[in-house]
Amino acid sequence: MRPVKRYWTRRLGGAACVVAIVLVANFFLFRLMPGDPVATVLDPRFSPEAKAQLEALYGLDQPLGVQFLLYLRRMATFDFGLSFSTQRPVLEEILERLPNTLALLVPAYLLSVLLGTVLGVIAARRRGHLAEKAVLAAGAVSFSFPSFFVQMVLLLLFAYVFPVFPLRGSLSIPPPEGTWRILADRIWHLALPVFSLVLLGFGGWALTVRNLVVKVMGEDFMILARAKGIGERRLLWGHALRAALPPLLTLFLLSLPGVVSGAVLTETVFSLHGVGRFLLDSVLGQDYPAAGGAFYLLTLITVGSNLLADFLVQLADPRIKTGGEESR
Amino acid sequence: MKMRWSAWVLAVFLFCGFLLPLFLKGDPREPVAAPFSKPVWADRTQAPAMSLTVPTGEAGKTFSWSWEAPRGLSVTGEVLFAKTPSKAALIWETPAGAKWVLSDLSGQNRWTLDLDARDMAFRISLGLSPFDESLRGLFDKHGMIRVRIESDVPVERSSLLVKIPGERWGLFGTDQRGRDVFLLFLYGIRVSLFVGILAVLVSSLIGLDAGLVAGYVGGAADTFLMRTVDVLLSVPLLPVLMVLAALWGKGLWQLVLILGLFSWMGTARTVRSMALSFREAPYVEGLRALGAPTFYILARHGIPTVLPLLLANIALGVPGVILSEAALAYLGLSDPRVISWGRMLHEAQSFGAFTTGAWWLLLPPGLGIALLCLAFMDLGRALEEWADPRLKGGRA
Amino acid sequence: MIEIEGLSVSYRSGKKEEQALSGVSLSLPSGQITGLVGESGSGKTTLVMAILGLLPPEARVAGRILVDGVDVVGMAENERDRFRWRRVALVPQGSQNAFNPVLSIGSQVAEPLRVHRGLGRREAERRARMLLDEVGLGSKAAERFPHELSGGQRQRAALAMALSCDPAFLLADEPTTALDVLIQAEIADLLKRAVRERKMGMALVTHDLPLASGLCETICVLDGGRLVETILAKDLARGAKHPRTRALVAALLEMEGNLS
Ligand SMILES: Nc1ncnc2c1ncn2[C@@H]1O[C@H](COP(=O)(O)OP(=O)(O)O)[C@@H](O)[C@H]1O
Ligand SMILES: [Mg+2]
Numbered sequence: 008m009r010p011v012k013r014y015w016t017r018r019l020g021g022a023a024c025v026v027a028i029v030l031v032a033n034f035f036l037f038r039l040m041p042g043d044p045v046a047t048v049l050d051p052r053f054s055p056e057a058k059a060q061l062e063a064l065y066g067l068d069q070p071l072g073v074q075f076l077l078y079l080r081r082m083a084t085f086d087f088g089l090s091f092s093t094q095r096p097v098l099e100e101i102l103e104r105l106p107n108t109l110a111l112l113v114p115a116y117l118l119s120v121l122l123g124t125v126l127g128v129i130a131a132r133r134r135g136h137l138a139e140k141a142v143l144a145a146g147a148v149s150f151s152f153p154s155f156f157v158q159m160v161l162l163l164l165f166a167y168v169f170p171v172f173p174l175r176g177s178l179s180i181p182p183p184e185g186t187w188r189i190l191a192d193r194i195w196h197l198a199l200p201v202f203s204l205v206l207l208g209f210g211g212w213a214l215t216v217r218n219l220v221v222k223v224m225g226e227d228f229m230i231l232a233r234a235k236g237i238g239e240r241r242l243l244w245g246h247a248l249r250a251a252l253p254p255l256l257t258l259f260l261l262s263l264p265g266v267v268s269g270a271v272l273t274e275t276v277f278s279l280h281g282v283g284r285f286l287l288d289s290v291l292g293q294d295y296p297a298a299g300g301a302f303y304l305l306t307l308i309t310v311g312s313n314l315l316a317d318f319l320v321q322l323a324d325p326r327i328k329t330g331g332e333e334s335r
Numbered sequence: 336m337k338m339r340w341s342a343w344v345l346a347v348f349l350f351c352g353f354l355l356p357l358f359l360k361g362d363p364r365e366p367v368a369a370p371f372s373k374p375v376w377a378d379r380t381q382a383p384a385m386s387l388t389v390p391t392g393e394a395g396k397t398f399s400w401s402w403e404a405p406r407g408l409s410v411t412g413e414v415l416f417a418k419t420p421s422k423a424a425l426i427w428e429t430p431a432g433a434k435w436v437l438s439d440l441s442g443q444n445r446w447t448l449d450l451d452a453r454d455m456a457f458r459i460s461l462g463l464s465p466f467d468e469s470l471r472g473l474f475d476k477h478g479m480i481r482v483r484i485e486s487d488v489p490v491e492r493s494s495l496l497v498k499i500p501g502e503r504w505g506l507f508g509t510d511q512r513g514r515d516v517f518l519l520f521l522y523g524i525r526v527s528l529f530v531g532i533l534a535v536l537v538s539s540l541i542g543l544d545a546g547l548v549a550g551y552v553g554g555a556a557d558t559f560l561m562r563t564v565d566v567l568l569s570v571p572l573l574p575v576l577m578v579l580a581a582l583w584g585k586g587l588w589q590l591v592l593i594l595g596l597f598s599w600m601g602t603a604r605t606v607r608s609m610a611l612s613f614r615e616a617p618y619v620e621g622l623r624a625l626g627a628p629t630f631y632i633l634a635r636h637g638i639p640t641v642l643p644l645l646l647a648n649i650a651l652g653v654p655g656v657i658l659s660e661a662a663l664a665y666l667g668l669s670d671p672r673v674i675s676w677g678r679m680l681h682e683a684q685s686f687g688a689f690t691t692g693a694w695w696l697l698l699p700p701g702l703g704i705a706l707l708c709l710a711f712m713d714l715g716r717a718l719e720e721w722a723d724p725r726l727k728g729g730r731a
Numbered sequence: 732m733i734e735i736e737g738l739s740v741s742y743r744s745g746k747k748e749e750q751a752l753s754g755v756s757l758s759l760p761s762g763q764i765t766g767l768v769g770e771s772g773s774g775k776t777t778l779v780m781a782i783l784g785l786l787p788p789e790a791r792v793a794g795r796i797l798v799d800g801v802d803v804v805g806m807a808e809n810e811r812d813r814f815r816w817r818r819v820a821l822v823p824q825g826s827q828n829a830f831n832p833v834l835s836i837g838s839q840v841a842e843p844l845r846v847h848r849g850l851g852r853r854e855a856e857r858r859a860r861m862l863l864d865e866v867g868l869g870s871k872a873a874e875r876f877p878h879e880l881s882g883g884q885r886q887r888a889a890l891a892m893a894l895s896c897d898p899a900f901l902l903a904d905e906p907t908t909a910l911d912v913l914i915q916a917e918i919a920d921l922l923k924r925a926v927r928e929r930k931m932g933m934a935l936v937t938h939d940l941p942l943a944s945g946l947c948e949t950i951c952v953l954d955g956g957r958l959v960e961t962i963l964a965k966d967l968a969r970g971a972k973h974p975r976t977r978a979l980v981a982a983l984l985e986m987e988g989n990l991s
Pocket of ligand 1: 742743744749750751769770771772773774775776777778787789
């Protein structure tokens, strides 16, 4: 088998495994527990029409195997049924919240990776200097302080003591008039959550970058690169960071599942109208179709971004293409 | 070996979590002062909680007042006169010289009082506005206040207790139900330590077995276990924990199991790489050649080889578990009857810490978690250096 | 012309201090190949690295190294970058890990041209392909990555890279060690041709006396960090005074005797 093919067989196989396990787990967990659809059919909260609809949807009169196939078909078409609590399609609820979650996570993680990389490289070059100490401290904070605690303190500081940012929500109530005003209002609501995620995220990332770059700086090829007299900047960014890129991307990839956890907590602290918060509310309210759907979609997003990151690793590391040593 | 700071911190935490509550009387679940009271050291313009007995003598009880008027005041207890007084009263003299009759005690030789400033009837009888929260009339300026029983007959016995709940209480103040945050904080140590250490033991046990089997036996077992690790590492942890906690119940033991089941991956990888080199060691090959059973080799020689690093791994694993437990509790997925730091933060958020600016509800549990995590990380580093002295000094 | 005067280098690791070079003085004239011969651990690599200012931070350097008459000991990094590669280039010892594993050979050969000559990317890579062709790798090698080349091919690529800015002086640190005998000869030929054609000076570091005597005009023998003898290659068989040199020559003669 060609190396690239082997690489992708492994990655795609892993991704398929994750999705399959989550599907099976979802199916059984949500069926075996109190408040499962079978019991809910007997719930007086539901009108007879709703019960009939539910029975048909889950195929509750059919054997378990058929139920599973029906379930698979629904999952494949993202048909998660109606939410118990709002009686609206779960997919609709999730899609309504997804932009908020993405608007939180994408800028936050791009900024923390950017900031962390720059500071990490600087810290790697100036060992023992202030930059390195700052990076070490920020890293220790991000590994030992509960993220939600730091966010709560920030919220208390910047929304209560110095009320510059709003206490809660993704949008003012009532929302302002006009597209630009709404946009500005959304940014105002997102500023503190994004800032807090950057503050919590860049330290760990900078520490990783620093450690990898320090390791690369000790390698033989860095001596020759220095001999070429190409200047400190090219040496650091062009050679050291470039050589550290494949393992860095791999680590970034490993951190992606944590991003989803971060979304749940951040959206809870700041009361944002996002998917993570939706998952929490569904779990707390025993709204199984909603919780299952949100969990499944979040897993899909994680697996999808994992594959994307794998693709980037493959681009960054020529050794994978031709089967040299793999970077992890 | 020099005593690491982390060892001191852990010792103090252990003492505070397990021994100190034995000496402190009081149930942490019971209110002790007004809700949202600040810590005593925080705001000196606010009154601390006070509790004064009124003696039988003519002079009564005098105390000095130098704070803003409080919102609460209560008088409870019994008075017994030698014989029925024709004229008697419980008198309150303010620093400015005003005289208030808190309660008329004439015409009866035994009185049981239960007065509370939150009580409309009491306020009206005093002539206070039923709507103005503060008792500005009774505390008209800073100075000496006197409470006494005035009567034409001697007072035989008095168990009258004047209580001012105050706006300041204890080391860390009180929460939304008036519970002592310091006591809650102490009880929270137990949960964090209990869940943190037990869950890591569970996960280390799994990780040790999985790592040894994967590294030493190899082959299909290795492939299977390492694929499992990859899969577990690519699933978002917190949502899984949330769903499991909601489905399996929120008890501490369930939590320990759930957290243990989802945090053994790192240990398995570490142990596996050690087992790989252990398998190639000459004495192990010798044992194999002599026909020693795999189980014997692993139990007798494998585990002792990986043990030092495993200990370091255990210590380094505790922060992750403590943080996960706190996150679950913060999200409201913990047993509400169990006091934990995460639960305290959950309640702080749900019951208006942000609308009242009650920072003292946030800082103790949050900083407690952080300090405990930092201590375990430092301990783990020390154990790591002990297991592998090459790490000493320059850690990359 | 590189002149070395009283060069001493020691490495500190913890409390231990290891003297790698003590009071070495020699000159490496331009337009000539000078051999630096000595056993493993005698300080040859240290000498070469000291010239380019590439010693690790734990190294202590004393003495003077004049490159074109300028002392480079204790120079700042950015000043060193002015003579590195433009005046003095390096073919490193064991080019196994000499190349950045994630960058293509072409881009690494072109890099000095872009920095020192200010060429654009296209032009620099065109020149790089020409250089790779010249050292017998073929211009296709430009798109390949270090791990795809054999040891000999990597050594050729390293030579192409060293030649990229037409340096006045080439430092070749054991360029043929760890290669097959046949490939050793090819690389030696290549070095000789390149130096002759470009009228460069070269310091050839090796513990292989036959190679040195075949290529060099002058040979400097290092032993335990000291320069023990400087001798013309043609006088090697008879004129060696120092016992270390004689031992080396005796071993060489014996080997030749065995071969014939
Ligand atoms: N980075 C270093 N730290 C400590 N000692 C070193 C270091 N590099 C080289 N040495 C020591 O310096 C001496 C000379 O080494 P080197 O210049 O590499 O010799 P050669 O290239 O002739 O084999 C050796 O004894 C070696 O152990
Ligand atoms: Mg050498």
